[in-house]
Amino acid sequence: MTTTPQEDAAPSPTPSPDDLYAALIALHHERSVEESLRLNARLILLLADAVGDPARVLEAIRQAGEQPV
Amino acid sequence: MLTTLYRPSVDQTASPPAHHPVVVIGSGPVGLAAAVDLALRGLPVVVLTAANGYSEGSRALCWAKRTLEILTRLGVGQELVADGVTWQLGKVFRGDRQVYSFDLLPEGGHQHPAFINLQQYAVEAALHRQAVALGVDIRWQSRVSDARTADDGVTLTIETPDGPYTLHAAWVIACDGARSSLRRLLGLEFQGRVFEDRFLIADVRMDAAFPTERWFWFDPPFHPGQSALLHRQPDNVWRIDLQLGWDADPEVERQPERIKPRLAAMLGPDRPFELVWASVYTFQCRRLERFRHGRVIFAGDSAHQVSPFGARGANSGIQDTDNLAWKLAAVIAGAPDRLLDSYEQERIAAADENILNSTRSTDFISPKGVWANALRNAVLDLAADHAFARPFVNSGRLSLPSRYQTSPLSTPDEGVFAGGPPPGAPIPDAPLDDGAWLLAALGSGFTLLAFAADLPEVQGVTALAVAPGVAWARFDAKPGTAYLIRPDGHVAARSRTPTPAWVAAAVSRAMGQTESHHP
């Protein structure tokens, strides 16, 4: 397939919150609870790296633990 | 037949009981290091030990750079480095794939390596020879069975093959190990965390060309679902450590018929080996609430225990005595008693650091619960391909000296320092221009390192002019900079504008003569 330079440079559409939600569900499709835990653990580590600032990650951990579960 | 090292002492028939200024209990690496250090400081030392010889089995194997520096000050470091095998690289595998590696001493210009591997009994033997040469009175097969404490000392009862006797000690250093009798006799609690896992430790003799590195496996093909560790020892002996899990039966796992197939699976069918020593262990991380109880001072495993991952046991014990010996000698010579409280403050902080590191390593190696397990495995999943995940891999964070950041003996900086060891930290070694080493050039008391700083002599302080070179960079030195170094090689104070009054005040504070500003 060939593309024109214009098409290459075109911004890909920003994923909507619904897209993200669906992708998170899809990642765990037909996984056992243990597999899901492991996938989520990978995801958290990758996201922590993407955030780049350990202090912000610690703050997010604090917020996650704030509400009763 | 077992020979007995016991020799009767004149104290056994003394009436009233004999008095000694310092008694060390225990002849492990920590007790012997304490005895040598105190003897070098001119004190007559008696060592009482239940043992009849050196430690059985290799036990402590990895001796850290800082410990080697201390052992060199004690006069045995160089021979031990020559006898041991030197290493600095660690590799971590997941299955059969390498996921992480570390270099514990990436820069040159240090007299000692990051680590040597040498059996604990070899270290004890060298310290023992040195203690004897210094006139230390070592009494084997002399088990302390009672201790009565008073303000001016301790009355000890000692069991010997000839029956019991008592003696009086002005000071007692309790280096009687993880099952300390003194701790029990003083009714002290030793609380902490027990880890629910079992490990097989085996020393094997074999011909193998593996490099002299620390190799650690998570889930290796030869021991699925568990961890494994391989270390080289001198004389073609190798240390192998295999995780067995909490359900393993220690009695069964201790049998050679059980051990050998496990090792054969690891080493391959074509490698003959001889099993030299093996043991199955569990471990705990715990410490005494206080290390000093009047005239009884605890050091080594009697005061704190860690898991073996990180080689922090014997190393931290010898660092205890490095901290204690000069202080006790100074207090006996008339320095304020509270100098000894700083032993406790500094070494409890060190013990907590060691316990924290060792606990975290153990939580990674032996994760408890489904989430801890998932997170650990996710780190290993990512580590092979993602550089950011590698530093999370924790197969043991190897022993580093504590930096005594809140020490009451430290004087705040005078002037601005962007690098170099801050007050409380141990100083780095560096080559000097005459081929000598900086650490070896320190005096036995306080040393003033002068970097083109012209200072008149201060009584009781050895002055050492440091010529431009590697040391200048390591100390962030500028012309005029000075560092005051404690007898244990830690920084007491540093200044860009040193004066004799500054030196005197810093020495006084480091000797416990100034009220502390710390809580």
Ligand SMILES: Cc1cc2nc3c(=O)[nH]c(=O)nc-3n(C[C@H](O)[C@H](O)[C@H](O)COP(=O)(O)OP(=O)(O)OC[C@H]3O[C@@H](n4cnc5c(N)ncnc54)[C@H](O)[C@@H]3O)c2cc1C
């Ligand atoms: C398998 C294993 C591997 C290890 N690997 C390492 C390592 O690689 N690096 C590291 O730094 N550490 C390691 N350690 C830890 C290390 O062995 C200990 O931290 C170290 O031996 C502590 O020294 P110690 O002198 O305090 O006590 P010990 O060596 O236990 O000595 C205690 C002494 O007290 C004496 N004693 C006991 N009770 C009495 C009494 N009532 N009266 C008189 N004497 C008494 C004993 O006879 C003995 O001489 C390892 C430990 C084990 C078990």
